[in-house]
Amino acid sequence: xxxxxxxxxxxxxxxxxxxxxxxxxxxNICQLYGYERIDAPAFEDTRLFSRSVGEGTDIVEKxxxxxxxxxxxxxxxxxxxTAPVCRAYVxxxxxxxxxxxxxxxxxxxxxxxxxxxxxxxxHHQFGYEAIGDDDPALDAEVIDMAWQFFRSLNLRHLSLNxxxxxxxxxxxxxxxxLKDYYADYIDDLCADCKTRLARNPLRLLDCKKRxxxxxxxxxxxxxxxxCPQCAEHFxxxxxxxxxxxxxxxxxxxxVRGLDYYTRTVFEIQPETERAQSTLGGGGRYDGLxxxxxxxxxxxxxxxxxxxxxxxxxxKYNVPVPALPRAxxxxxxxxxxxxxxxxxxxxxxxxxxxxxxxxxxxxxxxAQLRQANTxxxxxTVIIGDQELKTATVILRDxxxxxxxxxxxxxxxxRLR
RNA sequence: GUGAGUGUAGCCUAGUGGUUUAAGGCACCAGGUUGUGGCCCUGGAGAUCGAGGGUUCGAAUCCCUUCACUCACCCCA
Numbered sequence: 001x002x003x004x005x006x007x008x009x010x011x012x013x014x015x016x017x018x019x020x021x022x023x024x025x026x027x028n029i030c031q032l033y034g035y036e037r038i039d040a041p042a043f044e045d046t047r048l049f050s051r052s053v054g055e056g057t058d059i060v061e062k063x064x065x066x067x068x069x070x071x072x073x074x075x076x077x078x079x080x081x082t083a084p085v086c087r088a089y090v091x092x093x094x095x096x097x098x099x100x101x102x103x104x105x106x107x108x109x110x111x112x113x114x115x116x117x118x119x120x121x122x123h124h125q126f127g128y129e130a131i132g133d134d135d136p137a138l139d140a141e142v143i144d145m146a147w148q149f150f151r152s153l154n155l156r157h158l159s160l161n162x163x164x165x166x167x168x169x170x171x172x173x174x175x176x177x178l179k180d181y182y183a184d185y186i187d188d189l190c191a192d193c194k195t196r197l198a199r200n201p202l203r204l205l206d207c208k209k210r211x212x213x214x215x216x217x218x219x220x221x222x223x224x225x226x227c228p229q230c231a232e233h234f235x236x237x238x239x240x241x242x243x244x245x246x247x248x249x250x251x252x253x254x255v256r257g258l259d260y261y262t263r264t265v266f267e268i269q270p271e272t273e274r275a276q277s278t279l280g281g282g283g284r285y286d287g288l289x290x291x292x293x294x295x296x297x298x299x300x301x302x303x304x305x306x307x308x309x310x311x312x313x314x315k316y317n318v319p320v321p322a323l324p325r326a327x328x329x330x331x332x333x334x335x336x337x338x339x340x341x342x343x344x345x346x347x348x349x350x351x352x353x354x355x356x357x358x359x360x361x362x363x364x365x366a367q368l369r370q371a372n373t374x375x376x377x378x379t380v381i382i383g384d385q386e387l388k389t390a391t392v393i394l395r396d397x398x399x400x401x402x403x404x405x406x407x408x409x410x411x412x413r414l415r
Numbered sequence: 416g417u418g419a420g421u422g423u424a425g426c427c428u429a430g431u432g433g434u435u436u437a438a439g440g441c442a443c444c445a446g447g448u449u450g451u452g453g454c455c456c457u458g459g460a461g462a463u464c465g466a467g468g469g470u471u472c473g474a475a476u477c478c479c480u481u482c483a484c485u486c487a488c489c490c491c492a
Contacts, residue, residue: 003483058490062416080492109492114416116486125492192489203490257491278492305492333450366445368452373443383450397452 007113007121018310021320022153026106026126029149033141035102035128040084042108046074052083052288054259056199063111077110080258081127082285082301083292089131090294099132100299106306118276118308127282127303134286134298136233139264140240146268146280146302147246153309154318157271158279161251162241164234165202165222167262168287174225175201185215202255221252230263237264260285264300270312279312280304326354328414329371333364333383341382344392344407351411371397378414 004010011019030037050060065077078084085103088094094101106126113119128145130138143160150158166174178201186194189204193212196203205216226234241248248266256265265283282302289297313320328348332341345357356374358367364381371379381393386404394413395402405413 006483063490111491113490114488115484116488119491123492127492208488275487276491280492303492308492331451363445364450365452369444370452372452379452381451385450393451395451400452402451 005121007115007119009120015310017320017323018313019306020323022126022306022309023106025149025152026104029145029152030104030128032148033102033128033145035104035130038085038088038103038105039107040078040081040088040105042110043075043077044084044087046076048083048087048292049076049079052086052258052260052291053080057257057259059111059257063113065110065112078107079111080109081105081107081125081303082129082258082260082288085127085129085301086131086285086288086292086294086299089297090289090292095132095295095297100130100138101132102128102130104128116276117274118305118311120307124306125303126306127301129299129301131289131299132297134233134284136237136264137240139233139237139284139300140244140246142282142300142302143241143248143266144244144246146266146282146304149304150268150279153313155279155309155312155316158268159271160246160248160266160268161254162238162248162264162266163222163251163254164226164230164237164263165255165261165265165283166226166230170225170227170230171222171262174220174222177220177225178202178204181220182215188212188215205253205255216253222255223250223252233263256281256283260288260291262286266302268304277308278305279308324354325375326356327377328353328355329367329374329376329379330355330357331364331367331371331379331381332358333381335361337382337384337387340387344380344382344410348411348414353411353414368395380410 027037046064046066049064053059055061059079064079067075069075085105089101089103104127107124108122109125110122112121115121128142130142143162147158147160165171179197182189182193182197182201182204186197188211189197190207190209190212193204193207193209196207204212205219207213207216223231223234238248238250251267254265254267256267261283263284263286265281267278267281269278280303282300284298284300286298287296289295289299312318330341330345330348332338341357345355348355356371356376358370362370368379376397379395379397381395381402386392389404390407391404392407392410393402394405394410
């Protein structure tokens with residue numbers, strides 16, 4: 001028997017209400033903040049990701065779905081959404097548009113990982129990018145939008161973590177300080193941290209091992225090493241966030257897993273934190289557009305995991321609107337009237353009324369039972385008698401009331 | 416990649432001191448007289464007990480292997 005590949009899943013009909021609802025909510029918030037949708041391809045040239053995300057990151061090193069196509073090109077299923085959008089920005093010369101250019105996407109993301117709660121090999125992200133300005137007010141707006149998005153979903157009890165990891169001038173100094181500091185404790189570090197020290201020192205900060213905690217607690221903080229411009233940027237950002245009354249917390253250990261981030265980084269997670277609970281994260285990436293061959297262009301973005309949002313909506317019993325469904329069932333008695341039922345169904349649909357017709361030869365009882373389980377509002381019943389008088393029986397399934405309705409008036413009665 | 420747990424019908428579960436047709440609930444289908452749903456009653460269909468091998472007179476139940484799923488680590492949405 002076949003089953004969906006590991007880490008993937010079918011989004012079944014009963015789940016679809018969540019997805020449609022989120023499509024609508026994302027479109028709404030984007031309209032409010034002036035973002036327009038962009039859909040990039042599901043796969044890209046592998047180098048797009050290895051260059052932007054970073055050769056040393058876990059995503060590039062062990063999580064990409066990479067293959068060679070029949071033409072010998074190295075292709076990768078997108079493991080994140082920002083790089084493709086930036087590629088599109090450069091490719092289509094969007095620097096000629098009014099800046100910042102604001103784009104959003106809702107897309108499948110692919111990462112080869114061991115699945116577990118809140119983590120899949122194929123998942124979906126809603127993300128948005130504001131490209132073309134380094135004003136901290138833009139950072140604040142991007143963060144505000146994320147926050148308001150969650151508010152519009154009635155997801156409360158969230159925390160907003162913020163940090164600044166500097167730019168390409170000040171970060172190297174910070175990394176040196178960090179390495180120097182940790183080098184003194186190398187014998188006390190866990191095995192993972194020893195490799196982090198050599199490969200990705202920023203990651204040292206968020207080691208969850210108890211033995212490493214006290215060391216991280218008093219480690220140098222990135223904000224103490226910011227260059228004057230970055231420091232001012234971060235200061236202004238916090239001022240704007242205060243202006244917007246966003247309850248952020250500066251978290252010195254917040255670092256993000258992709259190399260392109262500069263200055264502002266932030267994450268939103270439930271207050272009751274567990275593994276893989278982060279709902280979304282983002283940050284500034286002032287060097288990325290240039291890295292991808294564009295002019296030096298500052299930018300900032302944010303992305304959330306749709307599956308994680310849905311699991312939170314469920315967890316807190318947040319209701320989502322039901323999807324509209326066919327409201328009429330057509331039942332018929334006797335094979336002679338079947339033709340009539342088929343024509344009637346078609347006629348009602350052309351009038352914009354959703355119809356499910358009885359298929360197969362079932363007893364009227366069975367047809368009504370089906371109508372009941374489907375949950376339609378009305379059932380139209382046709383038999384010989386009705387055929388003769390050019391009427392149908394219209395049965396209201398909620399109260400079992402029924403009446404004879406002339407065929408010609410059916411549409412208006414159902415509307 | 417590492418570690419732990421779990422695998423009985425579409426779903427949830429019973430059955431593990433080894434024995435003949437593997438039990439129940441939900442859901443599904445059909446009946447309960449003539450062309451009428453939901454409740455109730457009756458019946459039906461649906462499982463090679465994850466797969467392969469072994470021990471045994473006999474295995475869902477014991478042993479081995481394997482696969483899958485779940486959770487955690489790494490890391491992330």
